[in-house]
Each structure stands twice: as structure tokens, then as C-alpha cells.
Amino acid sequence: MDSAKKIKNIRSFTPPPKEDYVKFVLPNRFASSPLDIEIGCGVGLHPIQFFKANPDRFLVAIEHTKEKFEKFQRRFISHDQPSNLLPIHANAISWVSQQLSPNSVDHFYFLYPNPNPKSGDLNKRWYAMPFMHKVLEILKQDGKITLATNEKFYHDEALDYFLNHWKLDLVEDKELQIGFKPRTHFEKKYLERGETCYNLVFSKRT
Numbered sequence: 001m002d003s004a005k006k007i008k009n010i011r012s013f014t015p016p017p018k019e020d021y022v023k024f025v026l027p028n029r030f031a032s033s034p035l036d037i038e039i040g041c042g043v044g045l046h047p048i049q050f051f052k053a054n055p056d057r058f059l060v061a062i063e064h065t066k067e068k069f070e071k072f073q074r075r076f077i078s079h080d081q082p083s084n085l086l087p088i089h090a091n092a093i094s095w096v097s098q099q100l101s102p103n104s105v106d107h108f109y110f111l112y113p114n115p116n117p118k119s120g121d122l123n124k125r126w127y128a129m130p131f132m133h134k135v136l137e138i139l140k141q142d143g144k145i146t147l148a149t150n151e152k153f154y155h156d157e158a159l160d161y162f163l164n165h166w167k168l169d170l171v172e173d174k175e176l177q178i179g180f181k182p183r184t185h186f187e188k189k190y191l192e193r194g195e196t197c198y199n200l201v202f203s204k205r206t
């Protein structure tokens, strides 16, 4: 796709009004552990799999829809509130920009975000949002961004934006098909329908 020229300049990020959050501090035990952030984790299947598979990493999983967050929280409690996972009910743009300092995060996950396919809604897609300036400021050198989608146009556009606008390096560009163990509820639904899912991983240049 020759769309590097079509990419519009993305205005600088204006933080949303301050919210009254409990100040985030990594628990002592994880003070020197990698910190990962999942944005829009839905009912929390990925965070639950993740905390078990990564006992030496700390994941903050953020969801702003109340009903989904409550399901996630019930799942968190039924798994004995693992100490390396923090569920947050908030708008991720507000929480992340208020709570995290530059060069502090190892990996951001955006798994099956709403693709906002209408042509006028480009500015609602994560890779074209001013918030991405903040994400990249917070991401450590060599830190990673994983983005998964079932929409080919979203995959292609994300690839273009992350490589040509944000100047990240591509680590993985993988197609997932039925048979792949689903990480999220949306991934499960799409794979069971026989759709192809796309998993992109980028790295911030050192």
C-alpha cells in the first residue's frame, strides 16, 4: 500500500481533565518487573491467561464499560486476586496519561479494539489518535505494542501508521486461523466463525 503520503499529521495530545484516581505504584515485589498495559480488556480473558503465564510481569488491564469490567472483576476475584494483575475500571486515555511516566511501560496490548470503520472516524482508531503520542512517550525504548484485529483494512492501516508515521519496527505480522488458542472473547468468536485474525507486534526503536 502506498499510503505513507496519505497519512495526515496527528495533532499533539491534550490530556483529558484530571480524575481522582488512587495513585498507581507498582507493588514492592514487582518494583523492578516489566510493566504491561492492556487497553480495552473487555471481560478479561486475556489478563487472566496472562497473569498465570507471566508470574514475573505486572499487568494493568483497563476496561471502561461497567458491565464488562464487573465480569472481569468477578473473574479476578474467583482467581484469588493475583498479585501481578491490576484491573482498572476507567477510560484508558485518562488513566494512562495521568498515572504513567515516560519510559515506564514494556508492552501495550490493544486486542480487538472497535475498528470504527466509517471514513470520518479515522481519529477514533488508536494508531491515528493523538493519544498515541502519549503511549509512545510512556513506552520504554525497545518496548512493544501488540494490536490484534479481524479487520483487514484495520490491519493494513495500523501497519502503515505504525511503520511510516510512528516509525516503529515490525516484530510480527501473523494471521491467526481456527485452531489458534483464543486469547480473548472476541478472538474466540471470530476464529469460530472461520474468520482470519491478524496479530501485529511493533517495537519502539532504540
Ligand SMILES: C[S@@+](CC[C@H](N)C(=O)[O-])C[C@H]1O[C@@H](n2cnc3c(N)ncnc32)[C@H](O)[C@@H]1O
Residues within 6 Å of the ligand: 039, 040, 041, 042, 043, 062, 063, 064, 065, 068, 090, 091, 092, 093, 111, 112, 113, 114, 184, 185, 186, 187
Ligand atoms: C471490541 S471490544 C474487545 C474486548 C476484548 N479486548 C476482546 O478482545 O474480547 C473493545 C473494548 O474496548 C473497550 N474500550 C474502548 N475504548 C476504551 C477506553 N478508552 N478505555 C478503556 N476501555 C475502552 C470497550 O469498552 C470494549 O470492551
